[in-house]
Amino acid sequence: MEDAIVKLTSKEGETFDVPRKVAMMSKLVKDTFSDDDDEDDEEDETEVKEVPLPNVTAPVLKKVIEYCTHYQDEEMTPIQTPLKSGTLDELVQAWYANFVKVDRNMLFDLVAAANFMDIKPLLDLTCLAVSILIKGKSAQELRQMFNISAELSPEEQAEAQRENAVAE
Amino acid sequence: MHRGQQSTEFCWTGKQPHKAGAQNAKGEAIVNMMDHILSIFPRGLFGNNRPPPVVKEHAVPMEVTADEESRRKRTRDCETPIEVCENSSIKTPCLISRRELDIAVPSFLEEDDDVRPVKRFRGLNGILLTPPKVDVERGSVTPEKKLSLTSMPEDVIAHCLSFLNSAGDRHNLQCTSKQFREISNSNAMRIGIRVGGDPVTGLHGIILEDDTPDTAVHKLLPFAVAGNLEALYMLGIIQSYCQRDAKNGISMLEVASAQGYARASYALGLVLRDSRFDDALKYMRMAANAGYLPALHELLPAREMKEKFGEPTADELRRHLDHLCLNRLLSRHYIRSPDLRNLSTSHCWNPLCGRWAFKATVPANGVAAHPHIHRHHSPSYANQSTSGRQTNASTDSGVAPHEAHTHSGVKVSRMKMCSRCSRAKYCSKLCQVYDWRSGRHKMECQFL
Numbered sequence: 211m212e213d214a215i216v217k218l219t220s221k222e223g224e225t226f227d228v229p230r231k232v233a234m235m236s237k238l239v240k241d242t243f244s245d246d247d248d249e250d251d252e253e254d255e256t257e258v259k260e261v262p263l264p265n266v267t268a269p270v271l272k273k274v275i276e277y278c279t280h281y282q283d284e285e286m287t288p289i290q291t292p293l294k295s296g297t298l299d300e301l302v303q304a305w306y307a308n309f310v311k312v313d314r315n316m317l318f319d320l321v322a323a324a325n326f327m328d329i330k331p332l333l334d335l336t337c338l339a340v341s342i343l344i345k346g347k348s349a350q351e352l353r354q355m356f357n358i359s360a361e362l363s364p365e366e367q368a369e370a371q372r373e374n375a376v377a378e
Numbered sequence: 379m380h381r382g383q384q385s386t387e388f389c390w391t392g393k394q395p396h397k398a399g400a401q402n403a404k405g406e407a408i409v410n411m412m413d414h415i416l417s418i419f420p421r422g423l424f425g426n427n428r429p430p431p432v433v434k435e436h437a438v439p440m441e442v443t444a445d446e447e448s449r450r451k452r453t454r455d456c457e458t459p460i461e462v463c464e465n466s467s468i469k470t471p472c473l474i475s476r477r478e479l480d481i482a483v484p485s486f487l488e489e490d491d492d493v494r495p496v497k498r499f500r501g502l503n504g505i506l507l508t509p510p511k512v513d514v515e516r517g518s519v520t521p522e523k524k525l526s527l528t529s530m531p532e533d534v535i536a537h538c539l540s541f542l543n544s545a546g547d548r549h550n551l552q553c554t555s556k557q558f559r560e561i562s563n564s565n566a567m568r569i570g571i572r573v574g575g576d577p578v579t580g581l582h583g584i585i586l587e588d589d590t591p592d593t594a595v596h597k598l599l600p601f602a603v604a605g606n607l608e609a610l611y612m613l614g615i616i617q618s619y620c621q622r623d624a625k626n627g628i629s630m631l632e633v634a635s636a637q638g639y640a641r642a643s644y645a646l647g648l649v650l651r652d653s654r655f656d657d658a659l660k661y662m663r664m665a666a667n668a669g670y671l672p673a674l675h676e677l678l679p680a681r682e683m684k685e686k687f688g689e690p691t692a693d694e695l696r697r698h699l700d701h702l703c704l705n706r707l708l709s710r711h712y713i714r715s716p717d718l719r720n721l722s723t724s725h726c727w728n729p730l731c732g733r734w735a736f737k738a739t740v741p742a743n744g745v746a747a748h749p750h751i752h753r754h755h756s757p758s759y760a761n762q763s764t765s766g767r768q769t770n771a772s773t774d775s776g777v778a779p780h781e782a783h784t785h786s787g788v789k790v791s792r793m794k795m796c797s798r799c800s801r802a803k804y805c806s807k808l809c810q811v812y813d814w815r816s817g818r819h820k821m822e823c824q825f826l
Contacts, residue, residue, distance in 0.1 A: 366556075367553060
């Protein structure tokens with residue numbers, strides 16, 4: 211049972227063989243299996259199962275699996291809020307800090323994948339990375355970063371400015 | 379530091395121009411309002427996130443100078459968190475998407491009898507709420523960026539943003555877009571914001587230079603209602619010192635203290651020192667048990683402090699002082715309230731501290747006959763004989779601010795004096811030690 215393999219299929223149809231224990235980090239995969247257990251009995255535990263992940267592209271899935279595999283060896287310390295520091299390296303272990311040092315699109319893909327596959331620690335980590343991206347950015351920079359066309363009317367803008375102004 | 383000079387000068391020369399009056403008129407409305415605010419917090423519980431409508435009604439009269447337009451805006455703003463909090467009170471451990479996840483079910487699955495994945499999708503679809511408007515325009519402008527953060531489910535964004543805790547970042551989010559604005563107005567987001575500013579630099583607090591205690595209370599209120607302890611603490615301090623209503627302020631501090639906010643326990647330990655000595659000691663011990671350094675300063679003799687913690691530099695001590703913007707607000711209020719200064723008050727000599735206290739020698743209003751003065755209490759918890767020169771604080775007997783105005787019988791603490799020059803007065807040991815270590819009073823002391 212320990213050696214059981216789960217096949218995860220990416221959006222493109224590429225298949226990854228993942229040890230069951232690693233794949234189980236995803237609640238999506240776990241739920242898929244626990245649903246099965248109700249129906250067919252334990253006789254086919256060793257059977258290779260396949261889980262299609264139509265929302266996740268191959269490079270992202272690869273990265274997710276990399277994370278889950280490493281998590282087995284070195285568990286990520288839960289992120290403590292309120293944050294004590296503004297840099298990733300001081301908040302999580304070095305490996306995890308390096309793991310999210312990827313380009314922005316990849317990071318957002320990872321957030322989406324973590325949310326879809328329901329991997330709590332990965333979601334925490336990637337969201338933390340995003341929040342560190344946001345930290346200290348001006349509204350203008352944020353709009354550029356997230357492709358937001360200016361949605362606030364000038365009055366709203368002024369109101370937001372006035373009500374949330376901070377002492378510099 | 380220029381602020382330091384300014385503050386001391388104002389306090390001691392007392393020559394600054396000031397606006398008199400209006401305080402008493404406002405006082406009534408504010409006391410009324412604060413009564414209602416306090417009724418929001420049922421015995422130290424913040425689980426109840428729903429502010430009663432009464433907040434809105436009573437927030438308006440506070441705006442004495444505001445015109446009709448800004449009143450309406452502010453009133454509307456008070457309503458926003460109510461709506462948001464009702465939505466966000468449902469906290470799910472796993473983030474359930476509120477937006478359409480855009481799951482393209484592969485064609486091979488649609489015909490397939492394999493129930494597993496289909497089942498999963500069915501479950502997901504069942505949860506999906508009505509998707510908010512999809513931004514078609516955004517997609518067409520930059521088609522090459524297929525995925526940006528804003529196309530993600532709202533609670534994922536909220537999760538990302540929940541790691542942000544500085545008021546400056548909040549300001550930027552508020553100005554970015556409507557969606558970000560709504561998210562950052564949620565209670566979950568408000569609860570973690572450092573309204574007092576960065577603890578190290580003291581910058582980016584939400585109280586501005588032109589804020590009066592009234593407008594500051596207005597700004598802090600939504601945060602305090604959301605359960606932000608720092609905001610509640612600041613409200614309590616403003617209330618105790620500026621609003622002539624020490625009783626309500628102290629109740630707020632007690633609520634914050636009951637939630638385990640050590641700074642509030644410590645403040646209570648200082649504030650109640652003269653009127654309710656036993657309670658004060660209890661609160662001070664509470665803060666000390668939580669490892670809060672300034673409380674240990676008050677409780678332990680100087681020598682023991684030195685053995686245990688060494689001699690923290692002024693910079694290390696500074697983050698234990700009240701938030702910079704709060705202290706400045708108190709200082710401004712002190713400077714602008716002629717009645718306060720005319721009643722022989724002492725302002726703390728620490729230029730970064732905004733607190734003050736009345737002197738006991740105040741001749742007016744029959745202080746000697748006041749039943750709440752307990753002169754026999756030692757104001758210092760620590761053993762005086764073991765105190766070193768710089769931390770040796772003797773009594774500058776004093777009574778509470780607003781003594782002449784409140785009938786609550788609850789008072790804010792008296793001051794301590796530098797035993798070397800017998801001139802400098804401090805609200806706490808922390809302030810005294812800070813002022814000495816920063817070198818300011820050390821220099822000044824020999825000339826006094």
